[in-house]
Amino acid sequence: MKQPLSYRDAGVDIAAGDQLVENIKPFAKRTMRPEVLGDLGGFGALVEISRKYRNPVLVSGTDGVGTKLKLAFAWDKHDTVGIDLVAMSVNDILVQGAEPLFFLDYFACGKLDVARATDVIKGIAAGCEQSGCALIGGETAEMPGMYPEGEYDLAGFAVGVVEKDQVINGRNIAAGDVVLGLASDGAHANGYSLIRKILDRAKPDLDAPFDGGKTLREAVIAPTRLYAKPVLQVLKKFEIKGMAHITGGGITENLPRVLPENLMAQIDAAAWEMPKLFQWLQQQGQVDTQEMYRTFNCGIGLIAVVSPEVAEQVAALFAELGETVYRLGAIRERNGSEHQTQIV
Template sequence: MGLEFPFRKRELKLSTPSNSLSYRDAGVDIDAGDQLVENIKPFAKRTMRPEVLSGIGGFGGLVEISKKFKEPVLVSGTDGVGTKLKLAFELNRHDTVGIDLVAMSVNDILVQGAEPLFFLDYFACGKLDVPAATEVIKGIAKGCEDSGCALIGGETAEMPGMYPVGEYDLAGFAVGVVEKSKIITGEHIAAGDVVLGLASNGAHSNGYSLVRKIIERSKPDLNAKFDGERTLADCIMAPTRLYVKPMLSLMAKITVKGMAHITGGGITENVPRVLPANVVADIDSKTWQMPRLFHWLREGGNVEAQEMFRTFNCGIGMVVVVSAQDADAAIGHLRSVGETVSRIGVIRTRNGGEHQTQVR
């Protein structure tokens, strides 16, 4: 005879609190999120392209590939804005960091010859500030509009306790398309080619941990006039330049052998990414006018020259390599569409294991 264990069925009882809780009580305001979506719809609408089959509000964005491509290759890129956002919070300037976000991705895919098709963003915060978020996403829409890229959707995440009050984070990604036969790889770059530099707007979105350290050390008046009518804050927060439309128009006329978007790692670390192993880009820093901001950063932080060139763009936001016979035509075209462009160097044969970009 086996042992029998008594078993009593117990019911789980939930006590009813005197005050019921809502998602808003937990820190998430659904109505605020809905209002943000309504606020940004007209700005996103201006970015639409013929390939877009669905607008903002669905669970996914639908985009077809244009029939003009015979062998389309999709090119994607993703990035954020980095610690430049900390200055945006301190200065209460939210209107340009969205442009930074778009530019960091579309400029990256551009260097492989891609035409940006669409962009999606991710905006995360502890508590949604609808006016500030609207300014940010208006900037994202402007960046997309100015680069011919459709803003087809994104995600707004309100996560109480994850971020300090008044702060947020941004990320995004772009997808573009290029004809397979026109992908730019840099493999045909050879000694004798010419290196062109397109002017930047300032520090763009890189090196801001060092920028903030220099500000902390020198304690400048950020609202004081610094460069003509612009304040130091204006110069520091100037958005990343969008090179898409000028460069796409150049590529339609001239063979571009290689491009480098000058982001984290500055000139010395980004240009080698597009060079064959047997060549060096010999760059002369005296061939362009470095914006006053970089002189101020160098002096304020006592930063060595080579450290400047591997941290900041130092006034050159995009490097373009063309053949010597195409250089004058390329410069003329870029200037005709509003770019400030300089002949900044040449490609030469590499000697031994020397670094592939020499800036002097």
């Protein structure tokens, strides 16, 4: 007689999955919003739209963390990649004027390490708290043979809501408008295939003092900044005509996504100092300056385009709310086929 087999014998531990759900419940509970109906663990999550909206439009976004996860595996650092996961989607929907409502995650691995997965999802909950977004559920998939030992993948999506007549789409941007930039907290979650190649080439001492008391390791793995709370506060008082989340493609490729075809952004490279991390990456990788601008955020995590009449007030309010703000340049008429963003 052959030995009876169980799901656990095949590599899937249901008890471990149940334990993970219990571990994360208190962290998810802290993110709850009054619109959420029911508790974590149902087959689907129920969320009603607040009655404060007259003509609500739902805005959704989805993303992952990319190859930054390879550094999390190598450095056994799992408590902040969840923040990255939330930020990559929440910042995307935010730039259309949406207030983040809820977030769901997908965590996949070959063999579930409950402690490691708990760290990851604690980070997801922290990102949701930072952005005022409810973590209402997700999926944990244990799939033997699909992933190398000790590795996992992350994906997630966010849903937000905005009044239909307040959707930010860039259509009102005009020549003469001012381009403001909000500082990033590092490389966020983009360009890590190049970062890892540079680290392999340079072989630096990752734990040596590097910048402002941080080690190089800490600077490289720093999580993505979430801009939801300050941006939503500014929108209560001022019109922002267009916003861009500076992710893959950098300033060069992301800002044109919100500009009318007949306009371009003239950005002054001297308006801000490229942070030390990016200076180090450029030097060690001998990366061309324009390649830097279209690969990394180079210190600017989010861009807002406003009319010149309110630019100083908007910048002052962002600063009051804790953001570092730069006046990057201005919008002008586009000549022929020139690129919609020039950094000079």
